[in-house]
Amino acid sequence: MDGTENTRNIGSAYHMGQPSHDATITEVGRGTPCGEWMRRYWHPVSLSSRVKDLPLKIRILGEDLVLFRDKKGKVGLVHPRCVHRGTELYYGRVEEGGIRCCYHGWLFDTEGRCTDMPCEPNNGEGYRQNVRQPWYPVEEKYGLVFAYMGPPEKKPxxxxxxxxxxxxxxxxxxxxxxxxxxxxxxxxxxxxxxxxxxxxxxxxxxxxxxxxxxxxxxxxxxxxxxxxxxxxxxxxxxxxxxxxxxxxxxxxxxxxxxxxxxxxxxxxxxxxxxxxxxxxxxxxxxxxxxxxxxxxxxxxxxxxxxxxxxxxxxxxxxxxxxxxxxxxxxxxxxxxxxxxxxxxxxxxxxxxxxxxxxxxxxxxxxxxxxxxxxxxxxxxxxxxxxxxxxxxxxxxxx
Ligand code: FES
Ligand SMILES: [Fe+2]
Missing domain, CATH: 3.90.380 (Naphthalene 1,2-dioxygenase Alpha Subunit; Chain A, domain 1)
Structure with missing residues (x-):
């Protein structure tokens, strides 16, 4: 036994190893074990009372999203980048039929369907139907907005x-x-x-x-x-x-x-x-x-x-x-x-x-x-x- 062996037993901080966390139970991003497990449940993402006619930035499970309430009172949760050319819907305008992107005016309903393309010939008819802004289902209960961010076919x-x-x-x-x-x-x-x-x-x-x-x-x-x-x-x-x-x-x-x-x-x-x-x-x-x-x-x-x-x-x-x-x-x-x-x-x-x-x-x-x-x-x-x-x-x- 040399001197190093002896001094290891006294608990000196000098001998501390490289610390690490258990990623399996802590990390929540999409595709991680814990993140995919979490995405099988509903999560409160906002107070209902906060969701008014101005879009909100939400960050949840490591994903940036935009939350809004259309003028009919329905809440929508969508990916922040407009599927047209990427402008943030945070700068969009909430209307009766959903959220309208500020850049070229594409309008998306609370489930991401594009219902208006004002710059396109014939209002994008025929093309519009194939465009969908990525979205998540939400439900309001107990004064909270809950979102489901998992595989659609597994929504509980x-x-x-x-x-x-x-x-x-x-x-x-x-x-x-x-x-x-x-x-x-x-x-x-x-x-x-x-x-x-x-x-x-x-x-x-x-x-x-x-x-x-x-x-x-x-x-x-x-x-x-x-x-x-x-x-x-x-x-x-x-x-x-x-x-x-x-x-x-x-x-x-x-x-x-x-x-x-x-x-x-x-x-x-x-x-x-x-x-x-x-x-x-x-x-x-x-x-x-x-x-x-x-x-x-x-x-x-x-x-x-x-x-x-x-x-x-x-x-x-x-x-x-x-x-x-x-x-x-x-x-x-x-x-x-x-x-x-x-x-x-x-x-x-x-x-x-x-x-x-x-x-x-x-x-x-x-x-x-x-x-x-x-x-x-x-x-x-x-x-x-x-x-x-x-x-x-x-x-x-x-
Ligand atoms: S970037 Fe949104 S409508 Fe063009
Ligand atoms: Fe405590």
Missing amino acids: ILPLWSNLEEVGPGEKLIARNGSIGAGGDATIDIVPCNWLQDWENVMDPFHLPILHTAFSGVQFVPEFGVMPTVAWDYDPDGGMKYTAHRDLEDGRKVDRVTYVHFPHVRIVPSTELAAGQAAGIGWVVPVDDTHFTLFAAQKVPNDFKPVRRERIPGKTWVEMSEEEHQRFPGDWEAQVSQGAITYHSDEHLAASDRGIRMLRKLMKEQIEIVEKGGDPQGVTFDPAKAVHQVKSGNFFLK
């Missing part, structure tokens, strides 16, 4: 969620787009790191007593400071859950049950520890490999008013200084600081990471199913099976 039914389907008297649905819960701010829509760093965090209940309570002060409720007993299970309906049991100091016992469903749905119960079923659904949508955005739809009381969410007394997350971010970090600091795409090669997963391990394993199985031509978990073509029963919640046992 848009999933519905039981908690959002049952809006009681005195309640209404709201839709939101924003960044990471406790750590971010609704004014920042796009988070600069890989989507999986946020989504797998949903299966990590052990960061609640540390990051959100002991380390940074109480960011949700003091009860989360009690170290939970946790069980993780796969769900027969697809995805997985954790059950975090806590014996609270006041004698109450509570099971906090949180689910993730494929490809990026998160169903997190009330962070105020309100009893009962989760009131909303969240989606961790990849913008590209190194950015994501969060969409949510939620039931709220009719008189609900959004509150200014202060992370430390007097300051929201964006108003905090660099030093305050260091002293009082939250989800944003914990997840974004892992890097654009975390180095899986350098991780040391432990017993408390069981949920992370299980989730990545199930993802890889689903990705492989798609690679072999099968249909992944959570995809259905039967309208009678559209509604998913929501089982997340804070359930008090005594």
